[in-house]
Amino acid sequence: MTQVPIPDKVDALEIRGLRKIYRHGVVALKGIDLTVQPGEFFALLGPNGAGKTTTIGILTSLVTKTDGSIRVFGVDHERKSAEARALMGVVPQEINFNLFERVADIVINQAGYYGVPRAIARPRCQKLLEGLDLWPYRDAMARTLSGGFKRRLMIARALIHEPRLLILDEPTAGVDVEMRHETWDFLRALNASGTTIILTTHYLEEAELLCGRLAIIHQGTIVAQGRKRDLLDLMNQQTYILDLFDPLEALPDLPIRNIRLLDPHQIEIVIDRNEDLNPIFEALASQHIRIQSLRNKSNRLEELFLHLTGGTHDAHA
Numbered sequence: 001m002t003q004v005p006i007p008d009k010v011d012a013l014e015i016r017g018l019r020k021i022y023r024h025g026v027v028a029l030k031g032i033d034l035t036v037q038p039g040e041f042f043a044l045l046g047p048n049g050a051g052k053t054t055t056i057g058i059l060t061s062l063v064t065k066t067d068g069s070i071r072v073f074g075v076d077h078e079r080k081s082a083e084a085r086a087l088m089g090v091v092p093q094e095i096n097f098n099l100f101e102r103v104a105d106i107v108i109n110q111a112g113y114y115g116v117p118r119a120i121a122r123p124r125c126q127k128l129l130e131g132l133d134l135w136p137y138r139d140a141m142a143r144t145l146s147g148g149f150k151r152r153l154m155i156a157r158a159l160i161h162e163p164r165l166l167i168l169d170e171p172t173a174g175v176d177v178e179m180r181h182e183t184w185d186f187l188r189a190l191n192a193s194g195t196t197i198i199l200t201t202h203y204l205e206e207a208e209l210l211c212g213r214l215a216i217i218h219q220g221t222i223v224a225q226g227r228k229r230d231l232l233d234l235m236n237q238q239t240y241i242l243d244l245f246d247p248l249e250a251l252p253d254l255p256i257r258n259i260r261l262l263d264p265h266q267i268e269i270v271i272d273r274n275e276d277l278n279p280i281f282e283a284l285a286s287q288h289i290r291i292q293s294l295r296n297k298s299n300r301l302e303e304l305f306l307h308l309t310g311g312t313h314d315a316h317a
Contacts, residue, residue, distance in 0.1 A: 019065065029055065034055075091155050155171065166197045168198065240296060242291055248267075
């Protein structure tokens with residue numbers, strides 16, 4: 001396939017007024033606008049039924065939009081769909097390759113769909129499999145791989161035609177902690193080399209660690225979009241975890257409203273960002289409650305997510 005020319009100073013992904021109405025009048029997308037800039041590591045987050053899966057389905061041409069426009073590096077997704085798809089690599093949530101095919105063949109054969117000659121695809125495949133620690137398994141049947149390595153194989157397959165934009169739908173779901181961190185390292189390096197990445201994940205820690213900008217979609221509408229640190233600044237509250245020396249049987253009487261006992265040795269408190277902690281410490285001391293340590297709750301993105309989606313904990317789908 002001929003390389004698609006990319007204009008200067010163009011967005012990696014531009015979505016305008018995207019709507020999707022399914023049969024029986026179910027409205028999945030209510031005219032969303034979304035912009036991803038070249039070189040970004042961007043997160044698209046939202047609870048079940050928010051519209052993430054529909055949006056990705058439209059991008060991959062598996063779902064037909066009702067209205068709106070999409071441009072991928074300036075290429076019209078509707079009028080030049082083959083060119084737009086060639087600029088994208090997609091890692092779906094579900095494993096969808098032939099489990100009875102050799103690992104290397106799965107990657108090399110995928111290159112043929114984009115017109116990449118096998119003479120070029122073979123060294124590309126080796127480089128990708130080596131980067132994802134899959135090279136020792138190149139001749140193995142895909143069904144023999146662990147769940148984590150199957151997901152890595154999906155990433156290698158999506159990258160074989162060297163797309164400018166990689167879309168990852170839950171790339172580390174069900175993957176153990178060590179393999180998840182190794183996959184993050186690979187994706188960071190890929191992004192640093194210039195590949196734009198869009199990530200959907202229900203691990204909010206993953207989005208917080210990897211992504212500089214994000215959008216939160218809820219009930220078919222983008223409710224927040226921008227730089228992660230700017231969106232976190234919208235939160236006018238701080239959450240603290242107090243580790244205690246001695247166990248508690250019930251919540252202490254403290255001069256704050258938002259407090260809960262996580263376990264007998266831990267209290268969680270939520271206060272305004274500029275609120276003084278000293279009255280809380282004094283109240284604890286007056287009740288002979290000793291604090292062993294105090295720390296900020298690590299995942300502020302989770303707090304923002306819950307705030308914007310009305311307390312919906314599941315960011316999946």
